Structure formats: structure tokens, C-alpha cells
Amino acid sequence: MSVGSGTVSFQTVRETNLGVVLRTVRELAPCSRAAVASATGLNKTTVSSLVADLMARGLVRETGRASQPRVGRPGVLLALDDSSIAAIGLEVNVDYLAVVAVDLLQRELVSRHVPFDARSAGAEACVRHIARTLGDTMADPALSGRTVVGVSVAVPALIDSPSGTVTHAPNLGWRNVPLRDRLSELLHEAGVRGVPVQVDNDANLGAVAEYRVGSFAGTADLAYLTGEIGIGAGLLAGGELLRGASGFAGEVGHLSVLPDGPECACGRRGCLETLAGIGAILREAVPDRIPDHPLSGDDVAALVEAAVERAGSGDAAAVGALERAGTWLGRGLAALINVTNPDLVVLGGYFVPMGPWLLPNCRAEAVASAFAPDAGGCRVELSSLGLSAAARGGATAMIHSLDAGLLPLPGPRDTEGPVASPAPDTA
Amino acid sequence: MSVGSGTVSFQTVRETNLGVVLRTVRELAPCSRAAVASATGLNKTTVSSLVADLMARGLVRETGRASQPRVGRPGVLLALDDSSIAAIGLEVNVDYLAVVAVDLLQRELVSRHVPFDARSAGAEACVRHIARTLGDTMADPALSGRTVVGVSVAVPALIDSPSGTVTHAPNLGWRNVPLRDRLSELLHEAGVRGVPVQVDNDANLGAVAEYRVGSFAGTADLAYLTGEIGIGAGLLAGGELLRGASGFAGEVGHLSVLPDGPECACGRRGCLETLAGIGAILREAVPDRIPDHPLSGDDVAALVEAAVERAGSGDAAAVGALERAGTWLGRGLAALINVTNPDLVVLGGYFVPMGPWLLPNCRAEAVASAFAPDAGGCRVELSSLGLSAAARGGATAMIHSLDAGLLPLPGPRDTEGPVASPAPDTA
Numbered sequence: 104m105s106v107g108s109g110t111v112s113f114q115t116v117r118e119t120n121l122g123v124v125l126r127t128v129r130e131l132a133p134c135s136r137a138a139v140a141s142a143t144g145l146n147k148t149t150v151s152s153l154v155a156d157l158m159a160r161g162l163v164r165e166t167g168r169a170s171q172p173r174v175g176r177p178g179v180l181l182a183l184d185d186s187s188i189a190a191i192g193l194e195v196n197v198d199y200l201a202v203v204a205v206d207l208l209q210r211e212l213v214s215r216h217v218p219f220d221a222r223s224a225g226a227e228a229c230v231r232h233i234a235r236t237l238g239d240t241m242a243d244p245a246l247s248g249r250t251v252v253g254v255s256v257a258v259p260a261l262i263d264s265p266s267g268t269v270t271h272a273p274n275l276g277w278r279n280v281p282l283r284d285r286l287s288e289l290l291h292e293a294g295v296r297g298v299p300v301q302v303d304n305d306a307n308l309g310a311v312a313e314y315r316v317g318s319f320a321g322t323a324d325l326a327y328l329t330g331e332i333g334i335g336a337g338l339l340a341g342g343e344l345l346r347g348a349s350g351f352a353g354e355v356g357h358l359s360v361l362p363d364g365p366e367c368a369c370g371r372r373g374c375l376e377t378l379a380g381i382g383a384i385l386r387e388a389v390p391d392r393i394p395d396h397p398l399s400g401d402d403v404a405a406l407v408e409a410a411v412e413r414a415g416s417g418d419a420a421a422v423g424a425l426e427r428a429g430t431w432l433g434r435g436l437a438a439l440i441n442v443t444n445p446d447l448v449v450l451g452g453y454f455v456p457m458g459p460w461l462l463p464n465c466r467a468e469a470v471a472s473a474f475a476p477d478a479g480g481c482r483v484e485l486s487s488l489g490l491s492a493a494a495r496g497g498a499t500a501m502i503h504s505l506d507a508g509l510l511p512l513p514g515p516r517d518t519e520g521p522v523a524s525p526a527p528d529t530a
Numbered sequence: 531m532s533v534g535s536g537t538v539s540f541q542t543v544r545e546t547n548l549g550v551v552l553r554t555v556r557e558l559a560p561c562s563r564a565a566v567a568s569a570t571g572l573n574k575t576t577v578s579s580l581v582a583d584l585m586a587r588g589l590v591r592e593t594g595r596a597s598q599p600r601v602g603r604p605g606v607l608l609a610l611d612d613s614s615i616a617a618i619g620l621e622v623n624v625d626y627l628a629v630v631a632v633d634l635l636q637r638e639l640v641s642r643h644v645p646f647d648a649r650s651a652g653a654e655a656c657v658r659h660i661a662r663t664l665g666d667t668m669a670d671p672a673l674s675g676r677t678v679v680g681v682s683v684a685v686p687a688l689i690d691s692p693s694g695t696v697t698h699a700p701n702l703g704w705r706n707v708p709l710r711d712r713l714s715e716l717l718h719e720a721g722v723r724g725v726p727v728q729v730d731n732d733a734n735l736g737a738v739a740e741y742r743v744g745s746f747a748g749t750a751d752l753a754y755l756t757g758e759i760g761i762g763a764g765l766l767a768g769g770e771l772l773r774g775a776s777g778f779a780g781e782v783g784h785l786s787v788l789p790d791g792p793e794c795a796c797g798r799r800g801c802l803e804t805l806a807g808i809g810a811i812l813r814e815a816v817p818d819r820i821p822d823h824p825l826s827g828d829d830v831a832a833l834v835e836a837a838v839e840r841a842g843s844g845d846a847a848a849v850g851a852l853e854r855a856g857t858w859l860g861r862g863l864a865a866l867i868n869v870t871n872p873d874l875v876v877l878g879g880y881f882v883p884m885g886p887w888l889l890p891n892c893r894a895e896a897v898a899s900a901f902a903p904d905a906g907g908c909r910v911e912l913s914s915l916g917l918s919a920a921a922r923g924g925a926t927a928m929i930h931s932l933d934a935g936l937l938p939l940p941g942p943r944d945t946e947g948p949v950a951s952p953a954p955d956t957a
């Protein structure tokens with residue numbers, strides 16, 4: 104149940120060994136070939152051959168010599184080549200697309216936030232917009248000359264991971280959208296060939312981002328909560344994603360916290376989303392600013408800013424709305440804590456700017472309502488990854504898949520690989 | 531986070547290989563030494579030596595010859611030796627002790643149910659009673675001449691697995707009871723030496739039992755609910771126990787299902803236990819039979835029988851009480867399903883005899899209240915393991931630990947091993 108488990112393994116024995124050497128260089132760099140041989144148990148000749156292969160593919164480079172070898176010639180040191188490849192993560196949400204590209208060292212090359220009313224656009228127009236945005240990203244000067252090893256797309260939805268199909272995205276109004284296949288077609292038409300596309304749930308990829316690159320990186324038992332119109336949770340247990348038997352795990356937005364409470368988009372009453380989702384919060388915090396039509400993407404960003412501004416200036420309605428939402432959130436978290444006992448809950452998305460008013464009640468209520476003393480030691484913190492968490496997690500997960508041998512390695516640099524060079528107009 | 535992860539590994543390379551051969555024989559039996567060599571990649575000489583060792587330890591035996599070998603001499607076939615060892619699982623609950631002993635094939639050798647008012651007895655008297663019961667079990671003729679490889683004790687409690695300490699057992703009134711160490715002392719005093727003792731949560735071991743030997747064995751994403759005065763859940767994800775960061779996962783009895791509902795022993799209101807725990811059910815189903823004092827072990831068994839009898843004869847109060855409890859149980863399950871999305875929920879303990887009246891509403895409410903369509907495909911079924919599920923799971927887990935090299939293998943049969951032969955009076 105780890106990230107990428109839905110993908111086919113492309114490994115041969117040699118590719119497995121290439122992955123082993125790649126991971127070893129990542130861990131030990133700068134390091135000699137001899138150190139790699141010693142750490143992996145592979146013999147030196149094999150390591151030299153594998154390193155040559157990884158260098159040809161632009162994944163490993165030589166970086167100088169060890170200064171004072173005790174015995175024999177100074178060994179040439181190896182490091183990851185951070186100049187040749189990129190992985191892209193894109194998140195489609197109700198009101199924006201977020202795109203992040205990272206290099207082999209998981210450092211950010213590009214980060215874009217594109218307001219986009221995905222709900223009104225409909226699935227096909229949205230998929231075309233995603234393809235265009237990916238094309239624009241690949242054409243970004245920061246990716247110039249790099250091979251894109253993979254694209255991850257995060258959606259606030261139930262996903263059939265093996266097929267990359269969006270089964271149900273209530274807040275986007277999508278059902279059974281074959282996102283991976285359609286996106287691959289559009290990229291192919293635009294001249295981008297051979298770039299694997301993976302689709303996953305936004306909360307899952309947010310959790311992966313927190314685990315790998317967030318402020319609390321390394322916390323193996325954590326929950327990441329998306330703070331959008333809907334609330335989803337990505338759950339990690341022992342560093343592995345908890346997806347559930349059919350990918351439905353983490354639907355905390357629909358935990359019942361108030362029987363006979365407000366009606367939810369899902370048809371039930373009193374779901375957590377109806378009391379602590381961003382839409383619910385805004386309706387109480389800035390009631391005079393709520394439009395007659397359903398909240399669009401542009402609306403949400405502007406209204407969140409207004410609500411935070413009002414709360415900051417001490418407006419009682421705004422402060423009260425945020426504090427009450429914090430209490431409801433804490434009650435929902437208590438259920439999550441009773442069931443899975445995480446070490447850490449990270450609040451993401453629009454919860455972050457609202458954090459100063461949400462957190463105190465949220466933490467207090469979680470401790471009061473959870474069975475384990477002190478909520479089982481669970482901390483509740485704000486994400487430092489903002490609205491790009493899921494995109495960041497997706498890009499990071501692709502690099503992790505590359506390391507793990509779950510993605511095809513890029514070909515030698517002098518042959519035709521899927522170098523980022525889309526046709527000018529991709530739609 | 532698997533069973534036994536709290537135990538020290540006793541493995542050397544040879545013991546690792548003994549475990550490999552043991553598991554291979556379990557899987558392939560009856561099988562030749564050559565087949566074991568072929569399946570494991572170990573050479574034939576090594577396999578012969580390891581098999582000789584396992585035979586000396588009473589774990590593997592020869593079982594005849596392959597009838598028609600294509601080439602060469604007919605090979606002698608190997609099988610597990612089911613005559614030499616036993617593993618014991620004991621559950622201590624509010625109102626009974628359950629004990630199960632199994633052989634190497636996980637077949638039941640002994641099963642005992644001992645009514646015992648653990649709550650009134652207090653921790654020390656209870657631990658002494660457990661030691662006595664273990665002694666009696668080891669003296670059972672069915673275990674005569676067998677080496678007891680390990681004892682597992684299940685408690686409805688928060689457990690610190692590495693130390694075997696019961697951190698908090700609200701329904702027993704225990705706090706910080708060093709159960710493993712105290713029990714080891716008492717067994718030692720009684721002449722039982724060198725038998726490893728493990729302590730785990732009763733719901734966790736119930737889940738293990740369902741996964742390994744229950745009617746739905748092999749279902750890797752399941753929840754097992756204890757049906758006692760309290761309600762706990764053991765959760766398996768991908769066949770591994772989900773314990774949480776500090777062992778608190780699965781506290782579903784304290785999910786809030788009715789804000790401002792009845793007061794719970796934990797001090798909160800409206801916890802699932804207060805509406806669907808066995809005590810709560812009995813107070814509504816057989817109100818005239820409830821004693822003035824807190825329910826003792828003997829009371830519970832008798833009252834459950836009475837409630838089921840009345841419901842069976844159509845008594846409206848009893849039927850209504852069970853049906854309402856089924857609805858509350860379904861509401862609690864919906865939260866569990868929203869968070870972890872299991873394939874299967876197994877209701878255990880006293881829920882089993884009450885099942886015919888609980889299940890219809892429970893299933894309907896789970897489907898109505900969970901977000902995923904059709905509760906994410908989650909079935910709700912009754913356990914076939916009755917009140918011995920956790921004991922059975924513990925005994926089974928010890929055999930699994932033996933296979934996995936997490937327990938010391940019994941010594942050669944002609945040396946002094948921890949053969950079951952307790953002193954006559956163990957307390």
C-alpha cells in the first residue's frame with residue numbers, strides 16, 4: 104500500500120541494481136565507487152559498470168576526488184546529478200491548479216499556482232487545461248534540457264490507482280474520468296512522448312509531502328488534512344500510505360460530528376465538512392461577502408483573505424466563526440485519533456492562514472474528546488507547504504518511484520528520451 | 531507493526547535459516563529435502579543439516595516416501611511434526627479467562643473458558659489466577675510431553691508491548707501492571723522455566739485470529755470488534771496490525787456517536803460503548819434482571835443468555851434494545867469505515883449470540899452513514915471464534931512468531947527444554 108504500488112514494475116535485474124546504486128549514492132554522496140561496492144555487496148566491476156550507465160543517463164556525476172586516501176590512488180567521488188532530470192507534480196483542486204517540478208535531489212525547480220474554476224469547466228475542459236499547464240511547465244526555462252521522468256496528478260477524489268481513473272470527485276462533479284489515459288493522449292498529441300503519468304488522491308500526496316519534505320519530515324505515523332471546500336485526510340502508518348481496501352480511507356470530511364446538523368453535499372447531515380470545511384467557515388466568517396452562486400475558485404481565495412483580515416482586526420463574527428470551526432475540527436480529529444492514533448496531524452490548504460484562530464480550540468477539543476490521555480500524544484500543527492503540498496508530494500513521490508525502480512529510468516542522454524520540449528500549442 | 535514486533539529477535543544466521551526451512555516445509559509439506567533446497571535456494575547439504583536440526587527439535591518429521599520419482603531414489607518426504615510443541619494463548623476479560631493451546635499446525639489442543647470476576651479480584655490476585663490457569667493448562671493431558679514455546683496473554687487494555695506492561699485497563703481497573711514480568715516470576719516459582727510470555731491487546735489478537743484461522747481467514751484489511759462491556763477494535767491493514775504511534779489505535783468504543791448522550795466510564799458522554807456495549811444493551815434488554823452492584827463476570831454471561839432468550843421469544847423490549855444497539859453500532863462502524871475502509875468488520879464476543887437482532891440495522895446504518903458507496907464494499911459479519919478469539923489469536927501469533935524466528939526455537943528433544951510440567955500447586 105505504498106505510493107506507486109499501483110504502477111507496473113519495469114525492473115530487470117540490471118535495473119534493480121541500477122536502482123540500488125542510485126539509492127546508495129543518494130544516501131552516501133559524496134562517495135567513491137568502492138564505498139558503493141562495500142555498502143551494496145556488489146563487486147567493484149559491476150558497480151563501475153552500473154555507475155557508468157547511471158552517468159550516461161544523467162542520474163549520477165563525478166564530483167572530484169577524495170583528498171587524502173589512506174591507501175592507493177585518490178578515489179573519484181560520486182554524487183547525484185541534479186542537472187538532468189525533473190519530476191512534475193500537479194494538483195487540480197476546485198479553485199486552482201498547483202504545479203511543482205523538482206530535480207533529482209527533490210529541490211524545487213518550478214512552483215506555479217494557477218487560479219482555475221475546475222468545477223465550472225467540466226472534466227474534459229479541465230483535463231485539457233491540465234495538459235496545457237503541464238506543457239507550459241515543461242517549457243519553463245528552469246526545466247530546459249531536462250528529461251521529465253514522470254508526472255503525478257493529484258485530485259480531491261476517489262481514485263482507482265492502477266488505471267489512473269477518477270472514480271468520484273464530488274466537489275469537482277466528476278465521475279469515472281479516465282484521467283491518466285486522457286492526459287497521456289493529450290500530451291502525446293502535443294509532442295510529449297513516453298512520460299509516465301500517475302494519478303492519486305490529493306490528501307494522500309499531501310501526506311507524502313509532509314513525510315518527505317515538510318517541516319515534520321520523517322514522522323512516520325501522521326495524518327495530513329486538506330483544508331479546501333472538502334476535507335480529506337492522507338494517512339501514513341509506519342511511513343506507508345493507508346489507502347484502505349478500496350482506496351476510500353481518510354474520508355474524514357464525512358465523519359458525522361453533529362447528528363441532524365447542516366446538510367452536506369453527500370446527502371447526509373452534520374458531516375465535518377459542513378461545520379469546518381472552508382465553505383462552511385466562510386459563510387459564517389464573511390456572510391455579507393458570500394455570492395449567490397456556488398463558490399468559485401477565485402471567490403474562495405479572495406474570501407479566505409477577507410476572513411483572515413477581519414479576524415486579524417478583531418471582527419467578532421470572523422473570530423467566532425474560525426474558533427467554532429476549530430472546535431468542530433478537533434472533534435473530527437478525536438475520531439481519527441481514536442481509530443488510528445497518529446503522532447501528528449498536519450492541517451493544510453486554507454487551514455494554514457486561518458491557523459492562529461483554529462488551532463487553540465482544535466487542539467483543546469481533540470484532547471478533550473479523544474480517549475487516549477493527551478490525545479495519545481498527537482500534535483496538531485500547520486503545514487508549511489501551503490497550497491502546493493499535494494503537487495509537491497506528487498513530484499517527490501515520482502523521484503521516490505524512480506529510486507525504487509518503479510519508473511523507467513531515462514535513456515542515455517545522447518539518444519531520444521522524453522526531453523521536455525512540447526509543441527508550442529498543446530491544446 | 532506486526533505481531534511480535536515488540537519482542538527481541540533471537541536470530542542468528544543459522545536460526546534465520548532454520549526459520550526459512552520451517553516455513554518452507556509448512557508451505558510445501560509433504561515435500562522432499564530437494565524441494566526445500568529448490569524453493570529456498572539453499573544448497574542440499576545445508577538443507578539436510580537444517581532439517582536434521584529441526585527434527586531433533588521436534589518441529590519437522592519424516593512422513594514416508596514419494597511414490598513415483600521420475601529420476602533416482604524415491605525421496606523421503608518431510609512434514610511438520612505436530613506432536614512435540616504447543617503454544618498457549620490466554621485472554622483475561624472482565625468476566626472470564628479463556629485459554630487455548632494449539633500445536634505447530636495451529637490445531638486446537640485445549641480450549642477452556644473459566645468464569646472469573648477479574649474486576650473485583652484486583653490486579654495481583656488476577657495475575658496469580660492467570661498463572662494458576664496457565665499451570666493447569668500445561669498439566670492438561672493433551673499437552674503431555676510437549677514443549678511450550680510461548681504464552682500470549684490478551685488484555686482489554688492499552689499495552690506497552692515491548693515491556694508487556696498493562697498501561698491502562700479501564701474495565702479491569704488496572705493501571706501500569708507489569709503483567710509480563712510478574713507472570714514470568716510466578717511461572718518461574720511454579721517450576722515453569724524459559725517460556726517466553728507476550729502481552730497484547732485483546733482486540734488486536736482477535737483480529738489476528740480472524741485473519742489466520744477465522745471464517746474469513748486471509749482477508750488482509752479487516753477490523754475485529756470485541757463485544758464485551760467495552761468495545762475495542764483490532765485493525766489489520768494489508769495483513770499487518772495497525773497499532774498507531776503509541777498503541778492506542780482501534781479505540782472505537784469511545785467514538786462519540788451521540789453528543790450529550792449517556793455518561794461513559796471514561797468521563798465523556800455519548801461514547802459508542804454507552805449505547806452499544808454489552809452492559810448498555812443488557813440494561814435495556816433485561817432491565818428487571820440488572821443487579822444493584824456493577825455487573826460481574828457471572829452476571830454478564832447469564833444476562834446475555836437471558837436477553838437472547840427473550841429476543842428469541844419475541845419480547846418487544848429485548849428485540850428493541852438489540853435492534854437499537856445495532857443501529858448505534860452501525861453508526862460507529864461508519865466512522866471506522868470512513869477512516870480506514872476495511873473489507874470486513876467481524877463482530878466478536880457477546881455480539882455473536884445477539885447477532886441475529888444486531889446485524890440488520892448495523893449493516894443498514896453503516897451503509898447509510900459511511901461516505902463511500904455501499905460502505906466501500908465493507909461486509910459486517912459475526913465471528914465464528916466466540917469468546918476464545920483473542921486467546922486463539924494469541925496462540926496462533928506465537929506459532930507465527932516461531933516461524934518468523936521471533937521466538938527461541940525449542941532445544942533438541944533430549945536436552946532439558948521448557949517441557950510442560952508445572953509443579954502441582956502454582957500459587
